[in-house]
Amino acid sequence: MSSLIPLILSLLAFLLPADGTILQNGQVRPTNYPDTAVSINEAWTTYPPNSSQISYKGRWDDMYISWWSAPGLKFGFTGSEVAISFGNYTDDxxxxxxxxxxxxxxLTNVTANSTHQLVTSSTLGYNTTAANTTRTFELRVSNWALGVQIDSVHLSPGGRLVQLPSYDRTVEIIGDSLSAGQYATLEGIASWAWGFGEGLGNVEFSIEAHPGICLTDIICSGNNPHGQLYQWFKTSDTSYRATQIYGSNQPDWDFSAHPAADIVVINIGTNDAGSSANVSDAEFTANYITFISRIHCVWPDAQIVVFSLWGGWSQQGDTWVQGPTYVQAIENVVQAFSGPSTPAPYGGNSSVCQTASANYSNVTSDTPQGRGFVHYFNTTGILQHNDIGPLYHPTDVGHVKLASHLMQFVKLKFGWMFGAIGPEVQHETQYWNDWPNN
Structure with a gap:
């Protein structure tokens, strides 16, 4: 397995966004999505992107540019039709x-400085008798490498926006390409992180994951200037587009302006183990403990779930053997926070945690904050060698398996019940899809 690690990590660092071709076992899937571009007349009602009725999901900056994996928005509306104008920072x-x-x-393709009508009388499930009742509209960016900027929302004459209530529970997912959905059919909205959040159904969730990123705050995989130990505290990710827009002056994420996470799921470290980073077990352990401490400083009541890293598979004799990464290191991290619950050193009362403008990445205490809030999710046995594609990322079915097992883990560990009782979760997911560039 050790000989595969450099190859795995070099592939993890392959950050070029997917083109418009989707292959499923060598056959091109049709991607002739409808052209939704339109021109809106003056009779429509236009709302600015900062309208209180619009709820943004995931991380967006103050210019209403989306970041990280599968961000989106949701709102209620009355009337008949909905269109959205996308700003200059929308990727073509x-x-x-x-x-x-x-x-x-x-699905549809959008581009900068364009308007797209996304609800019409031909929209799936459209109810012609519901014009005066509140309907729901939701949008998600499908990938991790590209983003959109919301310029305005338009409703056909007589329509108005309606603020929808948010779910009471919030989940935060932190990771790298394995969580961002790289090489999955529809990337972010085919990832296990997406399947987990959508599968729970009655939670708000945000996916702070980006391909090639390390936990350790180092240049990782060639083109990630920071690791999650630093970047998670920023609004934007480590992408090229973030550098183009912000340079080195990326804005801090204002945790005080958003609901605290009830559960934080972390799947990170595969890139730290690669030959380009080569972070030692001892350093990785110390960094992970510091990272969890900083998260708990921000959210003192959060429960944190730590993934084991499944690594890759090698053929031995007449079977396949898994070669996981940082096994003892991650167990040591969990052990550092084990035992009965005790007061945290910060306890959520420190000025470092209370100040909205604080740069939380400067919290340097490596003392575990409290006990009993870190939980170990052992992925051993969930994936088999054919659940990993040639580019060493889960296939669509691999993502589904991970999401399903994690949902059961959360249900058993925390007593959360599933709330997705109707809407689909994995759009256009194929049961078998293990070809490269898919």
Whole structure:
């Protein structure tokens, strides 16, 4: 297995966004998504992106530019039709998923400085008798490498925006390409992180994951200037587009302006183990303990779930053997926070944690904050060698398996019940899809 690590990590660092071709076992999947571009007349009602009725999901900056994996927005509306104008910082040809109510997701490509009508009388599930009742619209960016900027929301004459209540529970997912959905059919909205959040159904969730990123705050995989130990505290990710927009002056994420996470799921470290980073077990352990301490400083009541790293598989004799990464190091991290609960050193009362403008990445205490809030999710046995594609990332079915097992883990560990009782979760997911560049 050790001989495969450099190859795995070099592939993890392959950050070019997917083109418009989707292959499934060598056959091109049709991607002739409807052209939704339109021109809106003056009779429509236009709302700015900062309208209080619009709820943004995941991380967006104060220019309403989306970041990280599968960010989106959601709002209620009355009337008949919905259109959205996308701003200058929207990547050309970006694939978005959107849906009306609890119907299946639909897909379309959007571009900068354009307007797209996303709800019409031909929209799946459209109800012609519901013009005066509140309907629901939701949008998600499908990938991790590209983003959109919301310029305005338009409703056909007589329509108005309606603020929808948020779910009471919040989940935060932190990771690298394995969580961002790289090489999955629809990237972010085909990832296990997406399947987990959508599968729970009655939670708000955000996916702070980006390919090639390390936990350790170092240049990782060639083109990630920071690790999650630093970057998680920023609004934007480590992408090229973030550098183009912000340079080295990336804005801090204002945790005080958003609900605290009830559960934080972390799947990180594969890139730290690569030959380009080569972080030692001792350093990785210390960094992980510091990272969890900083997270708990921000969210003192959060429960934190730590993934084991499944690594890769090698053929030995007449079977396949898994070669996991940082096994003892991650167990040591969990052990550092084990035992009965005790007061945290910060306890959520420190000025470092209370100050909205604080740079939380400067919290340097490596003393575990409290006990009993870190939980170990052992992935051993969930994936088999054919759940990993040639580019060493989970296939679509691999992502589904991970999401399903994690959902059961959360249900048994924390007593959360599933709330997704109708709407689809994995849009257009194929049961078998193990070809490269898919």
């Amino acid at each position: 040809g970006n694939l978005i998923a959107y849906r009306y109510g609890g119907e299946d997701w639909m």
